[in-house]
Amino acid sequence: MRLYLVPISGNSYKVRILLSLLNVPYEKVVVDHIKKEHKQPAFLKLNPRGEVPVLEDDGTVIWDSAACLIYVARKHGGEQWLPTAPAELAEVMQWIALAGEEIQFGLQYARRGVLQDRWTAGTLEQCQATGRVALAILETRLKNNEWLALGRPTIADIACFPYVETAPEAQLPLEPYTAIGAWLARCKALRGWTAR
Amino acid sequence: MRLYLVPISGNSYKVRILLSLLNVPYEKVVVDHIKKEHKQPAFLKLNPRGEVPVLEDDGTVIWDSAACLIYVARKHGGEQWLPTAPAELAEVMQWIALAGEEIQFGLQYARRGVLQDRWTAGTLEQCQATGRVALAILETRLKNNEWLALGRPTIADIACFPYVETAPEAQLPLEPYTAIGAWLARCKALRGWTAR
Numbered sequence: 001m002r003l004y005l006v007p008i009s010g011n012s013y014k015v016r017i018l019l020s021l022l023n024v025p026y027e028k029v030v031v032d033h034i035k036k037e038h039k040q041p042a043f044l045k046l047n048p049r050g051e052v053p054v055l056e057d058d059g060t061v062i063w064d065s066a067a068c069l070i071y072v073a074r075k076h077g078g079e080q081w082l083p084t085a086p087a088e089l090a091e092v093m094q095w096i097a098l099a100g101e102e103i104q105f106g107l108q109y110a111r112r113g114v115l116q117d118r119w120t121a122g123t124l125e126q127c128q129a130t131g132r133v134a135l136a137i138l139e140t141r142l143k144n145n146e147w148l149a150l151g152r153p154t155i156a157d158i159a160c161f162p163y164v165e166t167a168p169e170a171q172l173p174l175e176p177y178t179a180i181g182a183w184l185a186r187c188k189a190l191r192g193w194t195a196r
Numbered sequence: 197m198r199l200y201l202v203p204i205s206g207n208s209y210k211v212r213i214l215l216s217l218l219n220v221p222y223e224k225v226v227v228d229h230i231k232k233e234h235k236q237p238a239f240l241k242l243n244p245r246g247e248v249p250v251l252e253d254d255g256t257v258i259w260d261s262a263a264c265l266i267y268v269a270r271k272h273g274g275e276q277w278l279p280t281a282p283a284e285l286a287e288v289m290q291w292i293a294l295a296g297e298e299i300q301f302g303l304q305y306a307r308r309g310v311l312q313d314r315w316t317a318g319t320l321e322q323c324q325a326t327g328r329v330a331l332a333i334l335e336t337r338l339k340n341n342e343w344l345a346l347g348r349p350t351i352a353d354i355a356c357f358p359y360v361e362t363a364p365e366a367q368l369p370l371e372p373y374t375a376i377g378a379w380l381a382r383c384k385a386l387r388g389w390t391a392r
Contacts, residue, residue: 060283064293071286084280087256090267097260122318137244
């Protein structure tokens with residue numbers, strides 16, 4: 001298995017976390033985002049979207065971080081990280097959707113804007129407002145649940161983790177969100193979790 | 197099964213399409229979005245995100261349009277609309293991700309802005325730029341494929357359909373995208389497809 005990644009990318013980090021938790025060996029291919037290698041023809045052949053991560057496995061190519069998590073979870077994680085019964089699968093997927101929408105367009109884009117002064121989907125205030133929606137939903141959920149879905153760690157937690165952890169870099173301090181803080185610590189304490 | 201929806205909502209429309217294709221009987225509960233019923237405590241109990249659609253089925257509550265599609269496809273559609281083999285599931289999920297990200301934050305938010313003068317994630321130009329990324333990826337894919345994933349209709353097509361069809365309302369004419377145009381027609385010709 002080969003993972004195309006950018007080391008500072010939170011979306012790449014999601015896949016690295018799961019591969020590490022499941023102890024799956026893989027080859028890392030670092031994409032040079034400063035040189036915009038991910039927007040060049042060779043990379044666009046792998047992923048027409050022009051984004052990392054991309055996973056290549058025996059000729060199968062998967063783009064999109066959520067799709068990569070799903071592929072690895074189903075191939076190497078049994079029913080533990082992504083079960084297929086309708087209600088269970090849907091419960092995990094709700095949080096995957098939150099990760100791709102409010103978390104990505106809120107927390108991630110606010111952070112990217114602050115760090116790179118790049119604004120493609122609204123101002124800092126707009127991104128932060130969207131990000132706060134995500135944080136409020138997560139905090140409410142985590143007040144009464146140790147994990148986002150199914151009462152156990154799943155790829156829901158992994159998909160939401162990276163850009164929630166870096167919310168302070170988006171100028172959204174996490175101190176008011178005590179349940180989120182405790183959940184971040186629980187995630188990092190999982191056996192096999194990998195550091196950023 | 198009970199579907200909470202807003203009649204003009206494309207995200208609600210996705211779930212209505214699949215329920216119709218699979219001929220699943222359900223009760224419609226129309227949420228009054230003008231009165232902001234979806235932001236009131238009673239609705240927020242069902243869905244902390246405060247959005248339609250929401251699906252209720254024998255005590256199971258599913259929010260998020262993609263999660264609703266996944267639930268219905270797995271419960272009533274066998275392997276046809278969402279298979280669970282790792283590579284197949286991931287292939288469908290790539291397009292579900294595109295639907296929730298570039299299509300939602302590009303095509304949908306540009307349309308909502310034009311129709312309701314409501315801008316929460318960038319200007320018209322920014323939303324259109326994001327929307328054009330989605331259209332380009334779809335056009336490339338559909339030039340050589342009748343369907344987005346697996347060579348047959350799946351929930352990938354349903355998830356992408358509504359806000360691509362309404363791209364002209366976001367001031368993005370579809371005439372240059374001939375492969376997308378043919379695909380929209382193929383979708384609408386599916387037996388059991390429901391009109392907006």
